[in-house]
Amino acid sequence: xxxxxxxxxxxxxxxxxxxxxxxxxxxxxxxxxxxxxxxxxxxxxxxxxxxxxxxxxxxxxxxxxxxxxxxxxxxxxxxxxxxxxxxxxxxxxxxxxxxxxxxxxxxxxxxxxxxxxxxxxxxxxxxxxxxxxxxxxxxxxxxxxxxxxxxxxxxxxxxxxxxxxxxxxxxxxxxxxxxxxxxxxxxxxxxxxxxxxxxxxxxxxxxxxxxxxxxxxxxxxxxxxxxxxxxxxxxxxxxxxxxxxxxxxxxxxxxxxxxxxxxxxxxxxxxxxxxxxxxxxxxxxxxxxxxxxxxxxxxxxxxxxxxxxxxxxxxxxxxxxxxxxxxxxxxxxxxxxxxxx
Numbered sequence: 001x002x003x004x005x006x007x008x009x010x011x012x013x014x015x016x017x018x019x020x021x022x023x024x025x026x027x028x029x030x031x032x033x034x035x036x037x038x039x040x041x042x043x044x045x046x047x048x049x050x051x052x053x054x055x056x057x058x059x060x061x062x063x064x065x066x067x068x069x070x071x072x073x074x075x076x077x078x079x080x081x082x083x084x085x086x087x088x089x090x091x092x093x094x095x096x097x098x099x100x101x102x103x104x105x106x107x108x109x110x111x112x113x114x115x116x117x118x119x120x121x122x123x124x125x126x127x128x129x130x131x132x133x134x135x136x137x138x139x140x141x142x143x144x145x146x147x148x149x150x151x152x153x154x155x156x157x158x159x160x161x162x163x164x165x166x167x168x169x170x171x172x173x174x175x176x177x178x179x180x181x182x183x184x185x186x187x188x189x190x191x192x193x194x195x196x197x198x199x200x201x202x203x204x205x206x207x208x209x210x211x212x213x214x215x216x217x218x219x220x221x222x223x224x225x226x227x228x229x230x231x232x233x234x235x236x237x238x239x240x241x242x243x244x245x246x247x248x249x250x251x252x253x254x255x256x257x258x259x260x261x262x263x264x265x266x267x268x269x270x271x272x273x274x275x276x277x278x279x280x281x282x283x284x285x286x287x288x289x290x291x292x293x294x295x296x297x298x299x300x301x302x303x304x305x306x307x308x309x310x311x312x313x314x315x316x317x318x319x320x321x322x323x324x325x326x327x328x329x330x331x332x333x334x335x336x337x338x339x340x341x
Contacts, residue, residue: 158200179244180248183231
């Protein structure tokens, strides 16, 4: 399908097929930023900021949050020192920054023929010609090498733990052509950061721990929920172009799908606390906070309104990220003897 799209676009002036961007859509990771700190940068930097989804920084923190979850989950169980927690968190923050840049640049490089045909994304830097495919590829490689450098500062086993993330991130742009569940691929490659964070804290095989696996499953469901909402921004164009997603597959049943995932996420977070013998702090802040924040989005978002979908994606995720982080942080800072149960 990608070959056909490329041929169609090539016949259009400036390589853009009927691109009639709406300003409101184009600021929703469509290649146009909404002002702010980006305006103070040299103009040559701006397309790369757009390419990396750094304004707003929601996409970056969705990558960093799972690493943070993994660090504090391991630290709370092992009662690691504050110095180790801060050191590993800062290293993973730097690595996540460059991983974010590389992954989004790679995604846009592969997706450029499709992005030209979608109203919201036709003004992204590569489709509009602000960054050439060759420059985007070189940029991707540089950012990937920079991300890999941070692994040198972590235990040897952590490098091996990153393999699923690397494979999933590389494949993700193609998943939109092969399956209606690219959100599952995205969920795995983003939230595997939990395993990376746990490994960086010295846990040799975090994927063998029931509590860590439960946290991973909850986070995967979280990403699928949020990205399904995000995908509804382009539902009309995706149906015409042939891009696959859970939004395209489910359409009128999407809300029910989100509710099922929401309940599954809540159950997995409960299991995470149960298997790790966590206290009331985790259940009240993390389980309760996520139940309220994700539930609010699932029931209140207007899936037919791109502005509503964008608002919940770019802002609503902070509440959930803060709830998971807050509960794990409380469990680490205020350890209690004995579990809540």
